[in-house]
Amino acid sequence: MTSSNETPARTFALEDGLPRVPVPTLDHTCERFIEWCSPLLTDEQLAETKSAVEEFLRPGGAGRRLHAALEEYDAQEGVHSWLDLFWPSRYLGRRDRIALNANFFFLFEESPLGQVDRAAQLVAAAVDYKLRLDDERVPPVLRRGQALSMEQNKFLFAATRIPGAEQDTVRAPYSAAEPGPSKSRHILVFHRGNMFRMEVLDAEGRPHSRADLVAGVQAVLKAGEVRAERDTSVGHLTTMARAAWAQTRDTLLALDPANPAALEEVESALFCLCLEDFAPSTTLEACDHLLHGDSGNRWFDKAVSFIVFEDGQAGINVEHCGLDGTTILSFVEDVLAAEAETPSLGVPPVRPVEFVLDGALRATVREAADSFAQYAADTATTTLSFPDFGTSRAKQLKISPDAFVQMAYQLAHKRSKGITGATYESIATRHFNRGRTEAMRVVTPEILRFVAVMDDPSADEAARREAFRAAADKHVERAKQCQAGDAPEQHLWELQWIQRRRGEELGVTEHLPLYDTPGWTVTRDDYLSTSSAPSVNIQYFGFGSTSDKCIGIAYVLLPDRFNLYLSTPQPVAAAMFDFAGHLKTAVRELEALLSGE
Template sequence: MTEQAEQTHQAEHTSTFAHEDDLPRVPLPALADSCARFLQWCAPLLTPEQLAETEAAVADLQRPGGPGERLHAELERFDAHPDTHSWLDTFWPYRYLGRRDRIALNANFFFLFQDVALSQTARAAELTAAAVDYKLRLDREEIPPVTQRGVPLSMEQNKYLFSATRIPGETQDTVRRPYTEEWPGHSRARHIVVFHHGRMFRMDVIGPDGVPHSPADLEAGLGAVLKAAAEPAPGGTSVGHLTTMARAEWAAARRRLLDLDPVNAATLDEVETALFCVCLEDPAPADTQETCDRLLHGDSANRWFDKAVSFVVFPDGRAGINVEHCGLDGTTVLSFVDTLLGTPAEEQARRSGARDQGLPAVGPLTFVLDDGLRADVGRAAREFADYAAATATTTLSFEDFGSTAAKQLRTSPDAFVQLAYQLAHQRAKGRLGATYESIATRQYRRGRTEAMRVVTPEIQAFTAAMDNPDATPAQRRAAFRAAAEAHVARARECQTGQAPEQHLWELELIQRRRGDELGITEQPALFRTPGWTVMRDDYLSTSSAPSRHIQYFGFGSTSSRCIGVAYVLLPDRFNLYLSTPRPVADQMHAFADHLRHAVAELRALLAQS
C-alpha cells in the first residue's frame, strides 16, 4: 500500500458492487517488456557474473519459438476467455492458498486500534455491534464503493469479510465462504465464535427474527463467556492450536477430527460459518509492543487463525484485529476498520435496528478428542510458542514526523521513508538487499496488489553519496531527489500493472501445471538464475497502512534474514512495527537505531534547500 490509500473515500448512493463489471481489467504486460523490466530490477543486486547468467536465461526465455513465447501465448488465451476476470485469476489462489508452511505469524497480519476508555466486554460489544451493522449493510449492498481520486476501486474482497474461513488441504487450501456456487448470496449466519482462556463459545449476535442484539445484550453475553471460561481449558483440548500447524499437517488433523465423531463436524461447521471471531485475552499486555506481538500471534489456544476476521480485545480495553490474508488485503481491511471506528457505536447500533432482546444465546463449542489428537494439540501449542519466541520484534515511533513534513520537503512521503529504510539498512547490515513493497491495484477488476522491488541504481547512488565523506550537501540532495523520482516512477508502473515479477511467476506456474501438454517439460532456466532468486530473497519486506484509527500495523518476516517493516504513515506521525527471526535481532535493532538517525538526517539535508 502507498500513501495514496490515505486519499480514498467512499462514494455515496451507489451499491457496493455496482462498478465491479465495469472496472478495467488488469493489463497483461508484453513478454518483452516484463523481461526488460526484470533485468532492470534485478541488476542492482547482482554481480557482473550473476547478471550475465541471468541475461542469457532471459534471452533464451524470449527467443522466437522459445518457452516464454509459448507460455505467454497460453496466458493470453486464458486472459481472453469470457469467464476470466483477470490473468491473475489462477495466480492468487496459488500465491496464498498454495503455501504449505504455517499461516499464523507467517501470513496473517494485524492492526492495533486507537485506545478507547472502555472495559473489555464493552469494547468487544461495540466492535461486534459495529461489525454486524456493516455486515447487514453489505448484505443490502449499501456499503458505498471506495474511490481513489474519483476512480472506483474493486469491492470484491468485501465478500471475504464475514463467514469466510480458510480450509486446510494436503496440496492446496480452499476457502469456505458466501457469494459462491456452494454458498450463494450473503451469509445467513447469526452467530460469532468467542474465545477466552482457550475455550470456545458460540454466541448469537442477531436474533431469531433477524434483528441484531443491542450492545448491552452483547456485553452481557460476553460477560457470560468470561464467567463460564474463568478457568483455562485443560491442556491438549484447545483445538485452535491446530490452526498454527503447517497446512498439510493441519489438513490431516482436521480429517481425523471429522472421522472421529460427528460432534466434531458440527463444531467445525459452527466455527467455519461464524461471522467472525472475538478473542477475549487475559492477562493485559505490559506495553504497546507486547500488545502488537499478541495481536500477531498471541496465545494460539485463543485463536482460529483460519478465520478471515478475528477481533482481539484485552482486559484493559485495548483492541485490534488479526486477519487471514488469502482473500483480504490491507486496503480492504482499512476501509472496514475505518467504517467501524469512524462512527459512534450507538449510531451504528441504531442504524442496524439493534434492540434489547435479553441475553444472547451462548453455549460452549466442544470437540471429541482421542489421545492422538490431544497429543497433536499439545505439540502444536508447544511448537508455535517456540516459533513465536524465535521471532524478534520492536516498535518505533516518530511523533514529530509524518507525511505533512515530507511534503513540506517537496518529496513523496512514501519515497522519503523507503529511501530512509535503504540508508538505515545499508548502515545496519553493510549492504543493500532485496526489498519488497506492496502496491495496491484495486482500480482494476478484482485487483489486489503488485510486487514492487525497491532497490534501483539511483538508490545505490544515493546511499553511496550519503556515506561518502567527500560528497557535498548539494550532491547528496541531488542523489536523494534522483532516487525519489525513480522510486515514484516505478511505483506508478506497478500501479498501472506494468511490473514483471507476478507476470513471469505466472508463466512459471503455467509450465508447472501444463508443461507436458504444452511441450515445455523443463522449467525455463530463468527461474533458477541468481536474478530470479536474489531479487526475491527479501532483506526488507515493507507495507503501509495509513489510517488515523490505528496505531500500529504488523506482520511476520518473510525469510530467515528478512526484516518485516509494517508502517503507519500519517500527516502527523509515523509508527513502525518490525519483525525478524531471532538470529537477526541485533541487526533489526541496529536498523531501527539507524532509521531514527536517517529520518532526522534526511530532514535536515532537504530542509537546507
C-alpha cells in the same frame, strides 16, 4: 461515479466497469525484469540471467507458449483478470504455517471503553456492517474520485481457510457452494482457550443490541473462567504447516460424530472475537499478541478475528488469502466510527463449542501449541515511533512521503548490514477489476548511488541532496509503474504457476532455467519486506518477516506521525535492532538535509 447529491452506488455496482489489469507483453516484462534485478547482481550473475531470459524469449519456446496460454485464459468468458488463478496459487499454495508468517494485524487507537463494552461495540458495528454489505448499502470506496474494487469485501464474513494436502481452499459466501451473502447468525468467541458460539442475529436476521452483546460477552467470560487444558484447545492446530493441519483435520473429523458439527460451527461463524485475560504492559506486547498471542485463543484460518484485551485495548488479526490491508482499513474505519443502536432482543444465546479428542489428538494439539509458542519466541520484534514526523512534513520538504521513508530504510539498512539488499514493497492496485497488489522491487541504480553518496566524506550537501532526490523520483516513477500494472514479477511468477498447473497439457515440461537465475532468486530473497497502512484509527500494523534474514517493516505513515513495527528471526535480531537505531538517525539526517535547501 456519483455526485454528492446522488444516492451512493451499491457496493458492487461499479465492479464490472473497472478497467482490467493489463496483460504485459512478454518482451516488455523480460526487459523490465532485467532492469529491476540488475542493481543487485554482479556482472557474472547478470550475464547468466540475461542468457536464461534470452532462452525464455526464444520464438516457439517455453516462455512464448506459457504467455500464449495466459493471453488465452485472460480472454475467456468469466475471467476478470489474468491474475484470477495467481492469487489462489500464491496464497493458498503456501505450505508453511500461516500464523505469524502470513496473517497480519492492526492495533486500533485507544478507547475509553473497558473490555466488555469494547468487545460489544466492535461486534455490534461489525454485524451492522455485515447487514449493510448484504444489502449492498456499503458504498464503493473512492480514491481521488476513482472507484476501487469491492470484491474482497465478500471475504470479510463467514470466510474460513480450509487446509489441503497440496493447496488450501476457502469456504466463503458469494460462491458457487454458498451463493449470496452468508446466512450465518453466530460468531465464535474465545476466552482462556475455551470456545463459544454466540448468536448475534436472531432467527429473523435482526441484530442484537450493544446492551444485549454486553450481556453475551459477560456470559462468555463467566463460562470460560476456568482456563481450558492446553491440549484441548483445538485452535492450536491452525498454527501447523498446512499439509499437516489438513491431515489432522481429517483425523479430527473422522474421530467422533460430534466433531463435524463442531467444525461446522467454527467454519461457518461470521468472525472471531478473542477475549484476552490480561492487559499488555507495553504497546509492543499488544502488537506481538495481536500477531500471534495464545494460539489456543485463536482460529488463525478465520478471515477476521477481533482481539480485545482485559483493559479494552483492541485490534484485529486477518487471514491474508482473500483480504488485503486496504480493504481491512476501510472496514475498520467504518466499524470504529459506528454508533448505530438497535432494539434489544434479549441476552444472545451462548454455548460452548467442544470437540471430542483422543490421546493422540490431544498430543498433536499440545505439540502444535508448544511448536508455535517456540516459533513466536524465536521471532524478534520492536516498535519505532516518530511522533513529530509524517506526511505533512515530507510534503513541506517537497518529497513523496513514501519515497522519503523508503530511502531512509535503504540508508539505515546499508549502515547496519553493510549491504543493499532485495527490498519488497506492496503497491495497491484495487482500481482494477478484482485488483489486489503489485510487487515492487525497491532497489534501483539511483538508490545505490544515494546510499554511497550519503556516506562519502568527500560529498557535499548539494551532492547528497541531488542523489537523494534522484533516488526518490525514481522510486515514485517505479511505484506508478506498479500502480499501472506494469511490473514484471507477478507476470513471470504466474507463467511459472501455469507450467505447474498445465505444463503437460501445453507441452511445456522442460526445466526453465530463468527461475534458477540470480536475477530471479536474489531479487526475491528479501532483506526488507515493507508495506504501509495509513489510517488515523490505527496505531500499529504488523506482520512476520519473510525469510531467515528479512526484516518485516509494517508502517503507519500519517500527516503528524510515523509508526513502525519490525520483525525478524531471533538469530539475526541484533541486525534488526541496529537497523532500528540507524533508522532513527537516518530520518532526522534526511529531514535536515532537505531542510537545508
